[in-house]
Amino acid sequence: GAGVSQSPRYKVAKRGQDVALRCDPISGHVSLFWYQQALGQGPEFLTYFQNEAQLDKSGLPSDRFFAERPEGSVSTLKIQRTQQEDSAVYLCASSLAPDYGYTFGSGTRLTVV
Amino acid sequence: GESVGLHLPTLSVQEGDNSIINCAYSNSASDYFIWYKQESGKGPQFIIDIRSNMDKRQGQRVTVLLNKTVKHLSLQIAATQPGDSAVYFCADYPRGSGAGSYQLTFGKGTKLSVIP
Numbered sequence: 196g197a198g199v200s201q202s203p204r205y206k207v208a209k210r211g212q213d214v215a216l217r218c219d220p221i222s223g224h225v226s227l228f229w230y231q232q233a234l235g236q237g238p239e240f241l242t243y244f245q246n247e248a249q250l251d252k253s254g255l256p257s258d259r260f261f262a263e264r265p266e267g268s269v270s271t272l273k274i275q276r277t278q279q280e281d282s283a284v285y286l287c288a289s290s291l292a293p294d295y296g297y298t299f300g301s302g303t304r305l306t307v308v
Numbered sequence: 309g310e311s312v313g314l315h316l317p318t319l320s321v322q323e324g325d326n327s328i329i330n331c332a333y334s335n336s337a338s339d340y341f342i343w344y345k346q347e348s349g350k351g352p353q354f355i356i357d358i359r360s361n362m363d364k365r366q367g368q369r370v371t372v373l374l375n376k377t378v379k380h381l382s383l384q385i386a387a388t389q390p391g392d393s394a395v396y397f398c399a400d401y402p403r404g405s406g407a408g409s410y411q412l413t414f415g416k417g418t419k420l421s422v423i424p
Contacts (some may be wrong), residue, residue: 235416236416237414240412243411274345274387286351286352299353
């Protein structure tokens with residue numbers, strides 16, 4: 196597609212439930228990033244992939260968060276045993292190269308109840 | 309820790325007027341700055357960027373000014389239109405993090421409202 200596609204757009208999870216958020220980057224984009232955006236805040240870095248390699252996961256808030264990009268294209272962000280504080284918009288971005296401009300998707304809004 | 313922040317959380321301007329959105333950054337190692345526009349329900353959209361070896365860069369109706377002495381960044385929007393209503397974020401790329409990553413650090417954002 197022409198842009199970064201994320202699914203689902205909205206997700207409501209009960210506390211303790213596991214969720215999986217999908218990102219389809221722009222075709223050919225080597226770099227892929229995940230960001231978390233709390234309500235009224237700027238996005239915060241979670242993790243970065245270059246092709247299939249996860250080069251930086253320093254922003255993942257806990258070991259309940261896990262991201263993968265096994266074939267260097269589609270990426271999945273998984274959150275285990277969701278907590279209320281996980282409620283946020285999860286944004287995916289991709290770029291041709293690490294220091295090239297990002298293109299963001301529209302995000303997945305996760306609400307944990 | 310060091311962060312990128314914004315002076316004003318909200319800004320209201322009359323349609324046709326010029327808008328100025330300000331941003332302060334604290335990371336002296338920052339060498340690349342980007343302004344993003346985020347409309348409701350959408351992801352951030354790139355507006356304009358500037359590298360630390362420049363102090364001004366112009367785009368279509370937008371100008372970014374960088375003052376490295378006081379670590380200040382501003383976005384100027386000329387002839388503001390209703391479609392400019394959004395939240396604007398500055399973001400910072402600290403080069404040489406050594407982590408093999410290219411994390412953007414975002415500020416909290418300024419909400420721009422254009423009055424018709």
